[in-house]
Amino acid sequence: SASQFTGGVFREVVATLGRSYDLDTAWPVSGPDTERHTRAAVDEGIDAVFAMGGDGVAHHVANGLAGSATALGLIPVGTTNVLSRILGIPQKPTAAAEASVGYDALATRVASISGTAVAGPVNRIATFSVGVGFDAAVVEAAERRPYAKVRFGGVYYATTAIGRLTADWRSRLPNLRVGVDGTTFDAVATLTQVHHPYTYFGRVPLRLTQHAPDGLATLAVADLGIVRGASLLTRAVAGRSQDRAGTRVWESFAEMTVEADPPAPFQADGELLGDAEAITIRPSEDALRVLRPAERPEPDERHGLN
Missing domain, CATH: 2.60.200.40 (Tumour Suppressor Smad4)
Structure with missing residues (x-):
């Protein structure tokens, strides 16, 4: 249901991330299922879990990661994508994937x-x-x-x-x-x-x-x-x-x-x-680590992120 999510976009994002990560993909069917997949990744010692979706997907992945050393990556393809905008992550999915491989995993409130x-x-x-x-x-x-x-x-x-x-x-x-x-x-x-x-x-x-x-x-x-x-x-x-x-x-x-x-x-x-x-x-301040820029833009600068 996410507004930018297509098969072609998904393949581009997977290809981009796959150049830097040994990548597995999952297709959860609900919020609780998303959290189960995420907790399983944490138990396996995975470095990062990328939430490709809107703010609801990011919310459930974040709750599966809370308190762990595994980082949250954000690939925004939702309707509003509030969290990724706030953190200064590009709003185009492929651009977000390209940027994310260069981000550090930073503690995020x-x-x-x-x-x-x-x-x-x-x-x-x-x-x-x-x-x-x-x-x-x-x-x-x-x-x-x-x-x-x-x-x-x-x-x-x-x-x-x-x-x-x-x-x-x-x-x-x-x-x-x-x-x-x-x-x-x-x-x-x-x-x-x-x-x-x-x-x-x-x-x-x-x-x-x-x-x-x-x-x-x-x-x-x-x-x-x-x-x-x-x-x-x-x-x-x-x-x-x-x-x-x-x-x-x-x-x-x-x-x-x-x-x-x-x-x-x-x-x-x-x-x-x-x-x-x-x-x-x-x-x-330290329950969640996110792959994001170290400096966040002011709100009025977030409109044009590509």
């Missing part, structure tokens, strides 16, 4: 997510974003029409978000209690960015903070109506401060807790993880 969900214990990492509440509900709604997501990308997510706002979120009361450093805030949604920016709307970066923080940053919102939603989006596009009445922003925290009553949907890297009851989010 992730968010560690632990706690309990309705389905059971949670122990995941997120490579670029964690959301509880509204944005996870948008992901949940968007996943009901996966082909529309591939075809229309950010436009489809935007229309889905507007639909959720007008349908049942504009009058919703806070059901999340967010805690950081002894302070609490009651919210209907939290958005946590692992890097800067949080994500992309098409080719436009969306930022939760004015400047790149030294660690994680989280935006919590007490209510969500059309006016509030429009204001948040406008400020995210412009890179302006989101810390206003009815919102709260934390930067560079060591630990954040989110308690949900009733349980709330949550997502990591655009992958729906279920309904959270209580989770803890922490930064981890």
